[in-house]
Every structure is written in C-alpha cells, then in structure tokens.
Amino acid sequence: MEHTLVSAGDYLIESSGESRIFEALLLTCVGVAIYDKISGVGGLCHILLPDSPGPENSWQPRSYASSCLSLFVEDLLKSGAELSKLEAVVAGGALGIPFSQYDMNLDIGGRTCECVYRFLKARAIPVKKSETGGCFGMKISINTATWLSTITPLFNPDDYAKEIVKPTPQKIRAAIVNAKPIPQITIKLIRLMHEGDYDMREVTAELSCDQVLSAKVISYCNSALISPYRKIDSIARATMLLGEIRLLEIVISTSLQDFFEQQEGGYSLLRGGLFRHSLAVAHLTKVIARKIHGLDVQTAYTAGLLHDIGKIVLDQYVTVTRPMFYCNLRGGVADLISIEREAFATDHQKIGAELAAIWNLPENLGEAVSLHHQPEKAVIDPELVHAVYLADLLASWFMAGVEIEKINTGRLAQRMGRIGLDVSVIPEIVGNTPWYELMYI
Numbered sequence: 001m002e003h004t005l006v007s008a009g010d011y012l013i014e015s016s017g018e019s020r021i022f023e024a025l026l027l028t029c030v031g032v033a034i035y036d037k038i039s040g041v042g043g044l045c046h047i048l049l050p051d052s053p054g055p056e057n058s059w060q061p062r063s064y065a066s067s068c069l070s071l072f073v074e075d076l077l078k079s080g081a082e083l084s085k086l087e088a089v090v091a092g093g094a095l096g097i098p099f100s101q102y103d104m105n106l107d108i109g110g111r112t113c114e115c116v117y118r119f120l121k122a123r124a125i126p127v128k129k130s131e132t133g134g135c136f137g138m139k140i141s142i143n144t145a146t147w148l149s150t151i152t153p154l155f156n157p158d159d160y161a162k163e164i165v166k167p168t169p170q171k172i173r174a175a176i177v178n179a180k181p182i183p184q185i186t187i188k189l190i191r192l193m194h195e196g197d198y199d200m201r202e203v204t205a206e207l208s209c210d211q212v213l214s215a216k217v218i219s220y221c222n223s224a225l226i227s228p229y230r231k232i233d234s235i236a237r238a239t240m241l242l243g244e245i246r247l248l249e250i251v252i253s254t255s256l257q258d259f260f261e262q263q264e265g266g267y268s269l270l271r272g273g274l275f276r277h278s279l280a281v282a283h284l285t286k287v288i289a290r291k292i293h294g295l296d297v298q299t300a301y302t303a304g305l306l307h308d309i310g311k312i313v314l315d316q317y318v319t320v321t322r323p324m325f326y327c328n329l330r331g332g333v334a335d336l337i338s339i340e341r342e343a344f345a346t347d348h349q350k351i352g353a354e355l356a357a358i359w360n361l362p363e364n365l366g367e368a369v370s371l372h373h374q375p376e377k378a379v380i381d382p383e384l385v386h387a388v389y390l391a392d393l394l395a396s397w398f399m400a401g402v403e404i405e406k407i408n409t410g411r412l413a414q415r416m417g418r419i420g421l422d423v424s425v426i427p428e429i430v431g432n433t434p435w436y437e438l439m440y441i
C-alpha cells in the first residue's frame with residue numbers, strides 16, 4: 001500500500017476510495033487526522049504552530065492550527081464528508097529530550113495542542129484517540145481504506161540490531177579519504193556566489209554541459225510551486241523568470257540532492273532525510289539572516305545547506321550503532337555531538353571541517369560546518385555560525401522524524417542574544433520559512 005508523508009505545514013485528503021496510508025512525523029508539531037467513515041472521506045494535517053505571529057506571516061495558513069484546521073475541514077466537506085459524522089485523532093506536541101527551561105517556556109507543542117482541541121470542541125468533532133505532550137517524537141498514520149489511525153514512537157529499539165560494532169579510527173579515516181565529493185559544478189557555483197563575481201552566461205553554459213542536472217533543475221522550476229503558469233524550457237528562461245540568485249540556489253540545492261541521498265537506516269529516519277533536513281536548515285538560515293545586519297542571505301542559505309556534510313562519512317556507521325544512538329537519545333544525553341563522540345571518538349563537525357578543507361570551500365562556510373553546535377567558538381563569521389545553529393535547532397524541532405538530530409537548548413537565549421534576537425521571535429522565523437518547498441524534493 002502506498003505510504004505518503006504529509007509535510008510540515010500541509011494536509012492531504014483522500015475521497016476517491018483508494019487505499020493509501022498518510023503519515024506525519026512529529027515532535028513539537030501536531031498531527032490531526034479527521035475522517036468521515038460513512039462517506040469515505042478523510043485526511044491528515046501536519047501543524048507547525050498554534051497561531052500566526054502577525055499579518056506578515058499569514059501567507060502560509062496551513063502552518064497554523066488557528067487557520068489550517070478551518071481550511072482542512074472545509075475541504076473535507078467539499079470532498080463529500082458530513083460535519084456531524086467527522087471524527088478525529090490527535091498526536092504530537094512533545095518537548096523533546098533533552099529539553100531546557102526555554103522549551104518549557106515556549107511550549108509551542110502544548111499551545112498548538114490546546115488550539116487544536118478548542119477547534120474540535122467548538123465544531124463538536126469527537127476525538128477518538130489522542131497522544132500528545134511528553135518528551136519523545138511520534139508518528140501518526142491513517143489508513144484511507146479502513147480509516148484506522150495509529151500513533152507509534154519514532155524510535156523503536158526492537159527495529160535495530162542489538163550488537164554494537166564501533167568503527168576503528170582507521171576505517172573512519174579511510175571513509176573521509178574516499179568520501180563522495182561534492183559535484184565540481186556545485187563547488188564552482190558556491191565560490192562564484194561567495195565572491196559575488198560571476199557571469200550568468202558562463203553559469204548557463206556550464207549547466208548546459210551537465211544534461212542530467214539541467215533536466216532536474218528545469219523539472220523543479222516547472223513544479224506547481226515555482227512556475228505554475230509559465231512554462232520553463234531552458235536554463236536561460238529560468239534565469240529570466242526567477243532571477244539569477246534564486247536560480248543559483250535551486251541549482252546548488254538540486255546538485256546536492258544525490259550527494260546527500262542515503263538509504264534509510266543511518267542518520268536518516270526516512271529515505272532522503274539528510275537532504276530534507278539540510279534543505280530545511282538552508283531555508284531557515286536564510287530567514288534568520290534577514291534579521292541580522294550585514295549577513296548575506298545567499299551565503300546563509302549555502303551554509304545551512306552544507307552544515308551537515310560530515311554526516312555523509314559517518315552515516316554508514318550510524319546504521320550499525322543505532323541501538324547506542326537510540327538509548328542515548330531516550331536517556332537524555334546532552335546532544336548528538338556527545339553521542340557521536342562516544343560512538344566514534346569524533347563527530348560530524350570535525351569530519352565536516354576536514355571535507356571543507358579538502359574541497360577548498362570558503363573559510364566562513366567551513367567554519368559554519370565545523371562549529372554549528374558550538375557557535376560561540378566562531379571567529380571568522382560568528383553571526384553566520386550562530387544563524388546556522390539556530391536554524392539547525394529549529395529544523396530538529398519542526399522536521400522531527402526526518403533524521404537523528406537533537407540539539408541541547410540550554411544556551412539558546414544566550415546564543416540568540418549574540419545575533420541580537422530574542423527567543424520570542426522563533427514563531428516569526430518559523431512562520432516565514434517556506435516549508436512547502438520541501439514537498440518538491
């Protein structure tokens with residue numbers, strides 16, 4: 001049976017009688033399944049936040065419980081459901097482990113759950129099953145053939161082998177040396193954007209020589225998201241319609257998709273999880289950069305996209321040490337870096353720094369790769385590294401279940417203060433992030 005992941009800030013509805021399974025992976029986010037068994041109409045929505053922080057954030061109504069649920073139920077009724085026969089299942093709204101006082105004070109998941117329950121009560125939609133709050137992520141699923149909904153933990157230790165085999169330092173060194181390189185065209189474009197000195201005609205000519213990448217970029221540009229009304233049939237036309245900078249971002253992101261593509265079982269909790277997480281961090285870092293004076297938004301986007309390149313090397317070893325990762329995450333170990341060091345005597349930041357040097361990436365990007373979990377150590381571009389840290393943390397909250405990632409929030413306020421931001425601005429940052437773009441990868 002087809003399994004379809006419902007992206008953050010979106011919902012899916014089935015009314016044709018097809019047998020499908022909708023799923024949402026949740027931590028602070030809240031998943032709500034609503035269905036009418038008699039009419040055979042139902043669906044699942046994946047909500048990010050309780051309310052829009054302001055009018056400027058209202059362009060993504062599906063992200064907020066206060067607006068998403070109204071749209072969701074309205075579309076269910078248009079599809080043939082009857083309001084009096086609707087039933088609901090609710091999950092999510094957790095804090096995560098480890099959590100700090102800031103998680104408690106923000107309580108994004110708890111406030112979102114309250115908004116969901118108020119909505120359902122006001123419309124007399126009974127909640128048939130509910131698992132909300134707590135500290136751990138979960139998955140909500142609904143089978144459109146039976147309208148049976150299940151809520152399960154994101155991590156199940158029984159899914160993984162019990163034997164833990166730690167790689168030797170020699171094996172990790174060999175993996176670094178033999179790591180699949182970033183495509184040369186990607187490195188060239190990154191350097192051109194970093195230096196701000198490029199001729200788009202030269203970029204177009206370079207892209208035209210890579211037929212596979214050109215086809216992927218044009219296909220992406222023709223998605224309903226990018227160009228729903230005007231056909232894009234060449235890189236030159238894409239440049240004209242989208243602008244140089246936006247196109248370069250799309251090219252770099254698309255060229256890195258295969259680089260990050262790994263089988264489910266390592267860091268990724270689903271196929272393509274590493275890339276989804278990196279793309280989310282890229283978009284979040286770009287939004288954060290707009291709030292920091294003097295920080296270039298394109299550099300921020302690229303830094304966010306590349307921040308986890310060190311995981312490519314360790315990914316194969318995470319698969320065989322999954323029980324340790326699972327137990328430590330459940331036990332509240334400080335963060336992912338601590339778990340990696342226990343398992344491998346190194347971490348993805350250190351390996352990322354080596355790869356950045358091997359590929360001769362710009363120094364500020366290398367620093368973001370090597371210090372995004374300890375941004376206060378940055379000296380080349382501290383604002384950029386702090387922005388990537390914050391984006392990485394928010395992606396771990398709002399893209400739960402995509403990959404193994406948990407960042408300690410104990411120094412969140414201090415680190416946000418370093419770039420002139422208060423924790424109260426987090427809902428605005430999340431609300432301005434184009435989560436819907438992740439549906440097209």
